[in-house]
Amino acid sequence: MQIKLPDILKIPPKLYPFIFKFNDYSYFLLEGGRASGKTQSTARFLLYIAETRHVRICCGREIQNSINESVKTVFTDLIEQYNLSYEIKRDYLINNQTGSKIFFKGFREQGSVNIKGLEGIDILWIDEAQAITKTTLDIIIPTIRKKNSVIIFTMNRYTRFDAVYNFCAKRDDCLHININYFDNPYVDKKILNEAEVSKNTNVNDYNHIWLGYPMQNNNEFLLSSNSIDKAINLEYEKQNLYFQGSVMSVDLSASGADMCVAKLFVQENETIWLEKSTTSWSEADTDITKGKIISLYSEWSPNVLIMDADGLGYPIWISIQKIIHSAIGFRGAKKPVSKFALNARADGYLALKDYIDKGYLKLTDKQGIRQLEYIKKTYKPNGLIAIQDKKEIRKLHNESPDYADCIMMALYAINYCSKTMISEYENQNSIVESEFEPFE
Numbered sequence: 001m002q003i004k005l006p007d008i009l010k011i012p013p014k015l016y017p018f019i020f021k022f023n024d025y026s027y028f029l030l031e032g033g034r035a036s037g038k039t040q041s042t043a044r045f046l047l048y049i050a051e052t053r054h055v056r057i058c059c060g061r062e063i064q065n066s067i068n069e070s071v072k073t074v075f076t077d078l079i080e081q082y083n084l085s086y087e088i089k090r091d092y093l094i095n096n097q098t099g100s101k102i103f104f105k106g107f108r109e110q111g112s113v114n115i116k117g118l119e120g121i122d123i124l125w126i127d128e129a130q131a132i133t134k135t136t137l138d139i140i141i142p143t144i145r146k147k148n149s150v151i152i153f154t155m156n157r158y159t160r161f162d163a164v165y166n167f168c169a170k171r172d173d174c175l176h177i178n179i180n181y182f183d184n185p186y187v188d189k190k191i192l193n194e195a196e197v198s199k200n201t202n203v204n205d206y207n208h209i210w211l212g213y214p215m216q217n218n219n220e221f222l223l224s225s226n227s228i229d230k231a232i233n234l235e236y237e238k239q240n241l242y243f244q245g246s247v248m249s250v251d252l253s254a255s256g257a258d259m260c261v262a263k264l265f266v267q268e269n270e271t272i273w274l275e276k277s278t279t280s281w282s283e284a285d286t287d288i289t290k291g292k293i294i295s296l297y298s299e300w301s302p303n304v305l306i307m308d309a310d311g312l313g314y315p316i317w318i319s320i321q322k323i324i325h326s327a328i329g330f331r332g333a334k335k336p337v338s339k340f341a342l343n344a345r346a347d348g349y350l351a352l353k354d355y356i357d358k359g360y361l362k363l364t365d366k367q368g369i370r371q372l373e374y375i376k377k378t379y380k381p382n383g384l385i386a387i388q389d390k391k392e393i394r395k396l397h398n399e400s401p402d403y404a405d406c407i408m409m410a411l412y413a414i415n416y417c418s419k420t421m422i423s424e425y426e427n428q429n430s431i432v433e434s435e436f437e438p439f440e
Helices: 013-020 038-052 072-081 134-143 163-168 189-201 203-209 225-232 286-300 313-321 344-357 366-372 390-397 402-416 418-429
Strands: 027-031 056-061 086-088 092-095 101-106 123-126 150-155 174-178 246-251 260-267 273-281 304-308 328-330 377-379 385-387
Touching: 013 027, 013 038, 013 174, 027 038, 027 163, 038 056, 038 072, 038 092, 038 101, 038 123, 038 150, 072 086, 072 092, 134 163, 150 163, 189 203, 225 344, 225 366, 246 286, 246 402, 260 286, 260 402, 273 286, 273 366, 273 402, 286 304, 286 313, 304 313, 304 402, 313 328, 328 402, 344 385, 344 402, 366 402
Parallel strands: 027 150, 027 174, 056 101, 056 123, 123 150, 246 304, 304 328
Antiparallel strands: 086 092, 092 101, 246 260, 260 273, 377 385
16 A cells, blocks of 8 residues: 655655654664665654644754754755744744744763753654763653653664663664665665765775664774673683782773773683672762772772872872872873883773683673773874774763773783782782792
8 A cells, every 4th residue: 555645754664664653652763874864754754743733852962062963954954845834043943833842952061961951842852872871861761751752763873782772672662673775765876876885995884884783893993793792701610719819990080971980800710800890980079989999999809909090080099099008000191011002001902802802801891891892993103002092982972981991901900910919919818929920
């Protein structure tokens, strides 16, 4: 049977369930690659809804520094194309017949999540949802609680462990549609040609940009998805060791949007290390942070404590050292130990990669695993390996890699601070074994 829809609802047939089952679901996830029609179709449908009944619609993104970064242009172009009756204001649109309002918002402002204006909305559309962090998602979801309210996500995810994708996966109240350019009958020949050129030039770029696959198995990334899966699913036999190494690592918040993260790694046998515990906090009070670190150190009793000593972390480390004299301050930009790394941060990540590749590391924390998927490496002209700058990561992913960096520091300690670890163990247990070396 041929379906006749209004001209404004000229969308790919694969997205028809989005229209016809709109009242059956609370959440919609439309995901896939470029030119699939996700954004255009959603804008068309929302304009149609706003013309047929009175609704309040918010179109949001994780960060929106200006109205030009929103989907407003998509709406205004459609309004002009179909001669729709809307009053177009700087930050919002008003339908002249129904009084429906469509407004645009960035959720994260000055490092914190701002949900002002979200209460009482009927529809929330989050475009570029791959940029939404779990912290933002955890705040937004319970805020949209009006009866029959709906949240729509459109995205091309970066990682397999994407916060929005994981939230929507296997939910009975979420309609999930994967759509790509070849599912869109309205895509023009120029776009089809661009996709074909990409396919023939770089298959990894093609898979992500045009097919919507998560970014993986690309030489730019430090770790492949297969190697991360290896660390997640690692099986081993635990042994009773004369010396069981343990490392506590702490990554300290550098801004309001960041988290303080502490992890405990323990040695399970002669080669295997287990990510045993993870905790995080976001209080800005440095006294609370110092107290938290000291309390965790007392609870976990690690052989070594290594902590971020860059920027705002430096005075906290100095203060901690007065109580825990052996605490190691990690400075990411300092001189490397290995001959392949640009700096200590690269040392730590290369050690992390080595342990994962050899099957020596068992990872358990979902946040750290998710962040490790998008860590990139680069090669300097002199052949040294560098790791993507934290500021660049924050710009791309709207979060600092706090959990990943905490894992990295622990592996730096495991790989390069074995003498300190043994010395601390001997001091705690009054045992002297000068030739005992449990590490490679």
